[in-house]
Amino acid sequence: xxxxxxxxxxxxxxxxxxxxxxxxxxxxxxxxxxxxxxxxxxxxxxxxxxxxxxxxxxxxxxxxxxxxxxxxxxxxxxxxxxxxxxxxxxxxxxxxxxxxxxxxxxxxxxxxxxxxxxxxxxxxxxxxxxxxxxxxxxxxxxxxxxxxxxxxxxxxxxxxxxxxxxxxxxxxxxxxxxxxxxxxxxxxxxxxxxxxxxxxxxxxxxxxxxxxxxxxxxxxxxxxxxxxxxxxxxxxxxxxxxxxxxxxxxxxxxxxxxxxxxxxxxxxxxxxxxxxxxxxxxxxxxxxxxxxxxxx
Amino acid sequence: xxxxxxxxxxxxxxxxxxxxxxxxxxxxxxxxxxxxxxxxxxxxxxxxxxxxxxxxxxxxxxxxxxxxxxxxxxxxxxxxxxxxxxxxxxxxxxxxxxxxxxxxxxxxxxxxxxxxxxxxxxxxxxxxxxxxxxxxxxxxxxxxxxxxxxxxxxxxxxxxxxxxxxxxxxxxxxxxxxxxxxxxxxxxxxxxxxxxxxxxxxxxxxxxxxxxxxxxxxxxxxxxxxxxxxxxxxxxxxxxxxxxxxxxxxxxxxxxxxxx
Numbered sequence: 001x002x003x004x005x006x007x008x009x010x011x012x013x014x015x016x017x018x019x020x021x022x023x024x025x026x027x028x029x030x031x032x033x034x035x036x037x038x039x040x041x042x043x044x045x046x047x048x049x050x051x052x053x054x055x056x057x058x059x060x061x062x063x064x065x066x067x068x069x070x071x072x073x074x075x076x077x078x079x080x081x082x083x084x085x086x087x088x089x090x091x092x093x094x095x096x097x098x099x100x101x102x103x104x105x106x107x108x109x110x111x112x113x114x115x116x117x118x119x120x121x122x123x124x125x126x127x128x129x130x131x132x133x134x135x136x137x138x139x140x141x142x143x144x145x146x147x148x149x150x151x152x153x154x155x156x157x158x159x160x161x162x163x164x165x166x167x168x169x170x171x172x173x174x175x176x177x178x179x180x181x182x183x184x185x186x187x188x189x190x191x192x193x194x195x196x197x198x199x200x201x202x203x204x205x206x207x208x209x210x211x212x213x214x215x216x217x218x219x220x221x222x223x224x225x226x227x228x229x230x231x232x233x234x235x236x237x238x239x240x241x242x243x244x245x246x247x248x249x250x251x252x253x254x255x256x257x258x259x260x261x262x263x264x265x266x267x268x269x270x271x272x273x274x275x276x277x278x279x280x281x282x283x284x285x286x287x288x289x290x291x292x293x294x295x296x
Numbered sequence: 297x298x299x300x301x302x303x304x305x306x307x308x309x310x311x312x313x314x315x316x317x318x319x320x321x322x323x324x325x326x327x328x329x330x331x332x333x334x335x336x337x338x339x340x341x342x343x344x345x346x347x348x349x350x351x352x353x354x355x356x357x358x359x360x361x362x363x364x365x366x367x368x369x370x371x372x373x374x375x376x377x378x379x380x381x382x383x384x385x386x387x388x389x390x391x392x393x394x395x396x397x398x399x400x401x402x403x404x405x406x407x408x409x410x411x412x413x414x415x416x417x418x419x420x421x422x423x424x425x426x427x428x429x430x431x432x433x434x435x436x437x438x439x440x441x442x443x444x445x446x447x448x449x450x451x452x453x454x455x456x457x458x459x460x461x462x463x464x465x466x467x468x469x470x471x472x473x474x475x476x477x478x479x480x481x482x483x484x485x486x487x488x489x490x491x492x493x494x495x496x497x498x499x500x501x502x503x504x505x506x507x508x509x510x511x512x513x514x515x516x517x518x519x520x521x522x523x524x525x526x527x528x529x530x531x532x533x534x535x536x537x538x539x540x541x542x543x544x545x546x547x548x549x550x551x552x553x554x555x556x
Contacts, residue, residue, distance in 0.1 A: 142535060147324060230407065271415075285399075
């Protein structure tokens with residue numbers, strides 16, 4: 001198998017590609033090896049500058065070409081958990097933890113704002129309800145980027161740019177329509193007869209809300225929580241424009257790994273961790289919404 | 297808090313709160329419209345002067361012009377693929393009502409698009425297929441198909457299978473049934489879903505960022521490059537136009553459903 005050939009004859013470069021470290025040192029060490037030329041034939045087949053790179057030594061510009069490193073990475077690719085080990089080191093665990101913490105906070109803020117707002121929307125009648133619903137949904141009509149850009153313009157005079165507050169304000173703004181809709185739909189379907197019964201039976205407003213109204217909207221709240229949380233964990237534009245490219249969200253890290261450091265293995269390890277969470281949440285969503293229908 | 301007699305007038309706290317929320321949701325739109333017709337460069341209300349120069353720039357600057365064309369091409373091709381895939385899928389799902397298949401198809405709506413984008417970039421890299429336009433259309437089709445399938449399914453919900461059976465008994469072939477019975481029923485949902493799918497593809501950023509090379513760039517990518525170092529006001533004029541087009545598309549979908 002050729003991939004073991006590259007690994008055997010270019011051990012330092014392989015080590016650099018898989019684990020990172022000092023690239024120049026790795027190239028120098030492998031150039032000094034006598035048998036390194038055996039791997040060149042394989043690599044030259046995929047990346048045709050390889051032979052002259054090895055002949056001319058470290059001065060050859062090809063060493064700086066990301067394509068070469070991508071080719072090496074492909075050649076040495078074997079199934080390994082090394083990327084998960086790297087993904088689970090402190091830095092990346094922190095990024096993932098922080099993404100979920102921020103997303104959870106944003107989701108909770110959204111729910112807190114969406115519940116009374118959705119309640120108000122259900123109480124409106126006629127043309128007023130149409131206009132109000134239109135205003136709530138208007139952020140969905142505009143492009144994702146322009147929504148964030150307008151917050152840059154609004155937050156700049158208050159010196160809030162590049163702060164965590166800016167991320168909260170922008171993300172809540174973008175996620176709010178998504179979290180209002182499921183709650184609104186659930187509230188529309190609340191059985192009003194039950195509320196009449198509870199009022200007639202002598203329950204006060206708080207009791208009616210606690211025991212009759214609220215339980216009927218729980219499905220809407222669950223849907224809204226899952227949808228909001230899942231979409232917020234995938235945000236890239238808002239945190240990187242409003243938060244000043246600090247790399248707070250895991251999506252920013254993944255795109256950085258894919259585009260700049262070209263460590264695709266690490267990027268996919270981070271993505272798999274994200275996917276696992278998403279699938280778990282999606283299963284909950286499926287159970288809430290589709291399981292009943294499928295049995296009917 | 298919630299007896300049947302309570303109307304919107306009787307809850308001053310919730311009403312005030314909701315007005316605040318409406319302002320929060322509407323203010324950014326106003327800001328965009330305001331600054332897109334401002335001739336000054338510095339986004340200050342004090343030196344506001346009315347000018348349409350940022351709008352005219354969209355038609356003169358080749359970067360904007362080309363990216364809009366690219367986005368339209370990607371969007372329309374994606375839409376065609378989505379419609380072709382959705383019609384048989386929706387018909388099948390309407391007959392067999394399989395919750396597992398349905399949830400797999402709609403999962404791209406809820407799963408973060410970076411996961412789908414990364415999967416496609418690895419796949420295309422491994423099979424060595426480097427046509428970035430085709431790659432993007434394939435990836436966008438996966439992201440957009442759920443909207444068309446869902447909307448078409450909702451149109452099919454009151455579809456009477458007996459009509460199809462009687463047509464078959466009268467000697468209609470499958471193509472005639474599709475053309476004369478099934479398509480007219482599906483049409484409103486298909487159109488609503490199509491407008492949503494087109495918007496999704498037109499607005500998609502992360503997958504395009506991962507899959508496109510420097511020669512073909514869609515509108516969100518160009519907008520992004522105008523936003524990251526310094527905000528060019530032409531981004532705002534693009535946003536206003538996009539918002540109007542989206543509102544018209546969604547409005548068309550709604551009118552169409554009402555007509556039905």
